[in-house]
Amino acid sequence: MPIDRRSFLQLLSASALSATFPDSIAKALAIPANNLTGTLTDVEHIVFLMQENRAFDHYLGTLNGVRGYGDPRAVNLHSGNSVFYQPAAEGAPAPYVLPYHPTAADLGLKFIEDLEHDWTTTHDAWNIGNWDQWVPAKTPLTMVHLTRSDIPYHYALADAFTVCDAYHASLLGPTHPNRYHMFTGWVGNDGSGGGPVINNDVGAGYSWLTFPEILEDAGVSWKVYQDIGLGLHEAGSFGDTSDPYIGNYGDNALLYFDQYRNAPSSSALYQRGVTGTNAAVRGTIFDEFRKDCRDNTLPRVSWICSPEAYSEHPNWPANYGAYYVSQILDALTANRDVWSKTVLFVMYDENDGFFDHIVPPTPPQTASQGYSTVPITNEIYLGNDKSGSMTRGPYGLGVRVPMFVISPWTKGGWVSSEVFDHTSLIRFVEARFGTKAAPLSISNITPWRRAVCGDLTSAFNFATPNDATVDLPRTAAYIPPNKDRHSSYVPMPPANQTMPVQESGTRPARAVPYTINATASADFATQKVAFTFINTGAQTAVFQVRSASPKQAPRSYTVSPNRTLSEHRGFYAVGEASYELSVYGPNGFFRLYRGGARESTAPNLVSSVAYDISRNGVTLSVKNIAAQAAMVHVENVYSGHASTHEIAGGDNFSTFVSVSNYAGWYDLIVTVESDSTLQQQLAGHLETGKASTTDPGIS
Secondary structure, eight states: OOOOHHHHHHHTSHHHHHHHSOHHHHHHHHSOOOOSSSSGGGOOEEEEEEEOSOOHHHHHTTSTTSSSTTOTTOOBOTTSSBTTSEEOOTTOSSSEEOOBOOOOSSGGGSOBOOOOOSHHHHHHHHGGGTOOOHHHHHOGGGGBOOOTTTOHHHHHHHHHSEEETTBBOSSSSOHHHHHHHHHHSSSOTTSGGGOOOOSSOOSSOBOSOOHHHHHHHHTOOEEEEOBOTTOSSSTTTTTOOSSTTSSOTTOOGGGGBHHHHTOOTTSHHHHHHSOOBOTTTSSOTTHHHHHHHHTTOOOSEEEEOOOGGGSOOTTSOHHHHHHHHHHHHHHHHTSHHHHTTEEEEEEESOOTTOOOSSOOOOOOSSGGGEEESSOOTTOEEOSOSSSOOSOOEEOOOOOBOOEEEESTTSOSSEEEOSOBOTHHHHHHHHHHHOOSSSOOOOTTSOHHHHHHSOOSGGGOOOSSOOOOOOOOOOOGGGSOSSSOOOOOBOOOOOSSOOOOOOOOOOOEEOOOOOOEEEEEEEETTTTEEEEEEEEOSSSOEEEEEEESSTTSOOEEEEEOTTEEEEEEEEOOOBTTBSEEEEEEOSTTOEEEEEEOOSSTTSOOEEEEEEEETTTTEEEEEEEEOSSSOEEEEEEETTTOOEEEEEEOTTOEEEEEEEOGGGTTEEEEEEEETTEEEEEEEEEEEOOOSSOEEOOTTOO
16 A cells, blocks of 8 residues: 655665665656646656456456455345346356355466357346346356456556556457457447447458547557567458467457558558567567667557467466566666656456456436436447347446556556546547647547546546555566467366455545435335436436346436436335335445335335535435334444434434545435335445545445
């Protein structure tokens, strides 16, 4: 965790550095950030490394402070179990499969088997938002996870810099469509240029506009760093190779576009997108990147495509990727001036079929699935790709994946919980190099996605960036011992299943732009619950409403700033209760409404919170809308304090709840003595626009 500034400055003595840190990281810690303006313009180089096929929980679910396995407000399934209790396939020895950690030693160097990660099986696992078909769709291996002891370098990156725990793949599907989002903003959703593309079929060339073309026209330098493998010019090769330790694994998605395939060798598109090292003949895969860093010729925007063996794509080991990332940092930190002005984003294209517990925000396909105040044009796949055989559904957002923001402006083990996806990478470049006089923008990113996903600037501290950080472990032990391919390791769930234990402790958290609220009231006459979703913040938010009854599918509500949405949901009995509905939103926002003894005389409450930034707390209001008086209990989950209040029929009760001792987090449970089925829960975070601390309820 972060150390204080004085200790950090002491640590920067030459003797301490040489004894504590690997050379490249010691240089990174000693070099202050470019702080000429204290703004985004201090960033002069942006480097993207998109690795392959790992889910957030799969890698970082046990990392302290993030929304991982200790999430106190994880969704519940229709079974009544937490989302972590994924239903097993029919005939399995146990009714569910929990996340499990294999017993093999050196798991970070094991060749764990690859899983299905196509459009169809991923939408099967999503199951119109129920999020309960992971094991049938992906096999029990979907629930495998790693820990700090397996992948210490990845955890140390999170400890030293900033991790985003609400960063999603762009599409509920495989590699190439997600990389098209990174390079172009979409998959040709409107049918232009050969789209839409939702699978990894790259035989035909596409022609919709790519973001590097926007950069080229704007005079912003760019480049793709890759090894050419068997070549970058003929269909079927495109950097792929039988030798997995060279080439680009076919991950330069620009090569599937006609404007690059057919570019003259003298053109900028060719020189910057269709060239690379040739490690099969001479040198190493890092030569060109190292040279440009050393010679101060690193472009404004760079994309790096790793060879297959280093991509972290199963069955390749996670720690081969750690070695590769360390080599990139070595190159960047070798030049003090370059590193002081550079941000390196390391993220993963998709999840490979590995489970993550956060249900991604998605637009409603029809009115029966919710509403949006933002147009959802081109966000629903209509079954109109070239094969014509894929399931209709939302393109995304996709499954949550790891994202590390590595730079002199993001040191200190921070967490950013704003919702992002791969199009956020484009928008960060737009924000940095666009101006009012000459805006930089690509029209492919849909209105819904631009509204829901941030531009990553909130993950940074540009004002006072030269704060503390911690050590990164060495990666020499992860250098591949040979150039072989290896058979897959297939761990099985243990006979006695237990939930993983997340590391204890909180982390510093960047401010998020959400000020959202929700209220609900039950009407026994109409047998419906009336919801109101409220957004008074600066960012569009997606609310997900889930019923405990299997008769009601999840619904999605996208609410833009300064807007509200209202909706009615019918009663569907759940056990002894007439209804049980939960509302989930970004950054741990949660509401639960349950109750009703199934007659009009039953106790009936309307509970709400009002935010009070000036007093650093929330005001809980409870209205008794029944005719009879009610003895109401209020429990503060964080403080453990409980109180009881008698509220006459038609009357109100209000109380102020300070969040000063809990970093702005609140979690309040309201019950009544006369009806054990009635329970309302209101939880979330008081947003002040300032940095905070992650949820102390995560354990």
